[in-house]
Amino acid sequence: MKKSLVALAAFAAVGAFAQSSVTLSGNIKGGVAHTKYSGAAAGNGNGLAIADGSSRFIIGGTEDLGGGLAAVFQVDTRYRVDDNGGAPTSSPLAGGNTFVGLRGGMGMIQLGKLDTHYCLGSDQHGARATALQASSCGILGFVNGGANAIANASRSQNVIRYTTPNMSGFQAQANYSTSFQGSEGAVGDAGKGRAMHLGLNYGSGPFKAGVSFWDGKTENRLATAARADQKAATAFIDWNFGVATVGLTFDQSEIESRAANAVTSTELQRRAWSIPVTVPMGAGTFLFTYTKARDLKGSGYATPAALTAATANTGATLMSIGYDYALSKRTSLGVSYAKLNNKSAAGYNLYTQAALNGTPANAVGQDASQLYLGVRHAF
DSSP: OOEEOGGGGGGGGGTOOOOSEEEEEEEEEEEEEEEEEESSSSOOEEEEEEEEOOEEEEEEEEEEEETTEEEEEEEEEEEOSSSTTSTTTSSOTTOSSEEEEEEETTEEEEEEEEEOSTTTTOOSGGGSSSOGGGSTHHHHTBSSSGGGBGGGGSEEEEEEEEEOOOBTTEEEEEEEESOTTSOOOOTTOSSOOEEEEEEEEEEETTEEEEEEEEEEEOSOOOTTSOEEEEEEEEEEEEEEOSSOEEEEEEEEEEEEEEOTTOSSOEEEEEEEEEEEEEEEETTEEEEEEEEEEOOOEEEOOSSHHHHHHHHTTOOEEEEEEEEEEESSSSEEEEEEEEEEEEOTTOOOOOTTTTTTSOOOOOOTTOEEEEEEEEEEEEO
């Protein structure tokens, strides 16, 4: 529930608090996680940690400019509930979805740092008291592990966004980033990177669906620089049957890599699908998700043996179950279990495993599982 930002009222006396409407909202989410590694030749074991669930506080505001036009802004700050990740470096002010823009009858334009494309149609672990590490985004947001995150598997920077009005359940969005990973490339480089995204969503009654297309070019297009360009397409549907909501997400993502001074590039393509299920159970909700990444497909390799080495045994599966119990409209308890199985050459991780769970990333071919008990409070 959003509340007036009373803490900033004192600034009004000096003219600093000039917005017509400013609100404070967010959530704080944390829990105890037991994470186990297995299946590798070495480095197996387990550990207990306090895991954060992407806690945040958001300052947002609007100003009525007349004629149906309004100015909008948001400052979204993420922080870790356990140790703050070595702040201020790891938990900077405005590290989340932060923007300024205009909203009117023709839609909304935003400038800033915004979630774009990644993990669409995935399960609800991020918005529940269950572990964020149980989310299908650990597979859907990557091409064989953390080194190849599609659309940063998070927010893209330097974004210009246009969102259409909702038209009978349909809403479209277009994004352009001058540099989605934050770097501006080399001085004098005329062919700088960029990212483009187009999405269309539909939601009416029990049915929701959407498609999303992503094309990202890394900065510094000089021949002397390495690059790893991206393409991805996602489609999802969700149907609420009353007794349960069942979804299906299909994602195809591709990394095109070129080494410094190389003439040719190599391509790796990953296809994955996910089935999220939520079942209301009185004051609680049961969550189940099964996600599978197929072995990579590739092209541009010098020999068949090199192609086989890059693509064979690179698939993975993730199964997660959880239960979210509402103590009130704003506070809930959650318990979840997630099991990630990597093939011998796969390098997927539980989502935010190193960043928010405080445990190392998997070795290639290593499996991981997590049992989690946590609490989430929204304000």
